[in-house]
Amino acid sequence: MxxxxxxxxxxxxxxxxxxxxxxxxxxxxxxxxxxxxxxxxxxxxxxxxxxxxxxxxxxxxxxxxxxxxxxxxxxxxxxxxxxxxxxxxxxxxxxxxxxxxxxxxxxxxxxxxxxxxxxxxxxxxxxxxxxxxxxxxxxxxxxxxxxxxHTPDPVAQPVAAPQPAAGIPSAVPGLTQEQLAAAMANPATAALLAQQQASGAVPQPATSDVPQF
Missing domain, CATH: 2.40.50 (OB fold (Dihydrolipoamide Acetyltransferase, E2P))
Known part of the structure; x- marks a missing residue:
């Protein structure tokens, strides 16, 4: 047994x-x-x-x-x-x-x-x-x-697009957005653009009062 x-x-x-x-x-x-x-x-x-x-x-x-x-x-x-x-x-x-x-x-x-x-x-x-x-x-x-x-990776949080700092133009005639972004990556260039905008040297994007149909 x-x-x-x-x-x-x-x-x-x-x-x-x-x-x-x-x-x-x-x-x-x-x-x-x-x-x-x-x-x-x-x-x-x-x-x-x-x-x-x-x-x-x-x-x-x-x-x-x-x-x-x-x-x-x-x-x-x-x-x-x-x-x-x-x-x-x-x-x-x-x-x-x-x-x-x-x-x-x-x-x-x-x-x-x-x-x-x-x-x-x-x-x-x-x-x-x-x-x-x-x-x-x-x-x-x-x-x-x-x-x-099959364990899911942590969900990546969306990264917000960088916003232009106060006093720095969001658009400059003659420059594409990519070129402007590259220029603003340089602190010295960004400060110069802000100074020129304050003095009126950088023209602002034109706006129109003509109604759209």
Whole structure:
């Protein structure tokens, strides 16, 4: 008979704060749990929901599950300290769905920084009248490296066009805007133009009082 895996004690923080990370819930068909993996996934033996006893297959082998910690957008309105962290217990048909998603992503396994999305897609075939039909899941995985490639760069803020300083003409007859801009880049030339404008040496662009039709 296979030796059962030892019980995995809670972390010091979980023990101190009186609880652990909430498990992901799938209350209805179509519900998804999605988030970035924040800790290296671990494998542990399953436990009976009612008694807490370790679970074994009929041949004595332990029933195992993969524990994945995700940073999700879910929040419990009754828990002001809920940061969205959820534990996903991958087993049964969900394990097959996640494994297929990892293969489709071209990855070798789940890794910190990757994004995993699991959806309660449909009910499976009910084989025991005492229990509900098993939940069937679909999964999508995006590897950490792929996440980095698709992380948008910060949006560049538009640079306002430089406005002419007070006393400096915005237009000079005989000079294009590019030539004027080049001339004003030189502080000495800009000061000279401002002085000439003040003395009336630089003619201003003509305006007309003739109405336009």
């Amino acid at each position: 296979t030796t059962p895996q030892q019980y995995q004690a809670p972390s010091a923080d979980d023990f101190l704060m009186g609880g652990g990370v909430p498990s992901a819930k799938f209350p209805t068909i179509g519900h998804s749990v999605s988030g970035r993996i924040t800790e290296r996934p671990t494998v542990e033996q399953q436990r009976d929901y009612t008694t807490g006893d370790l679970k074994f297959w009929d041949d004595g082998k332990p029933q195992m599950q993969l524990v994945v910690t995700l940073a999700t957008s879910e929040r419990d309105p009754e828990n002001p300290e809920d940061d969205g962290t959820r534990r996903l217990y991958v087993k049964g048909q969900m394990k097959n769905a996640v494994a297929s998603a990892v293969r489709q992503a071209g990855a070798r396994g789940l890794e910190v920084g990757g994004t995993l999305t699991v959806t309660y897609a449909r009910d499976g075939q009910k084989t025991n009248p005492k229990f509900n039909a098993p939940k069937n899941f679909d999964a999508v995985y995006v590897a950490a490296a792929q996440n980095e490639l």
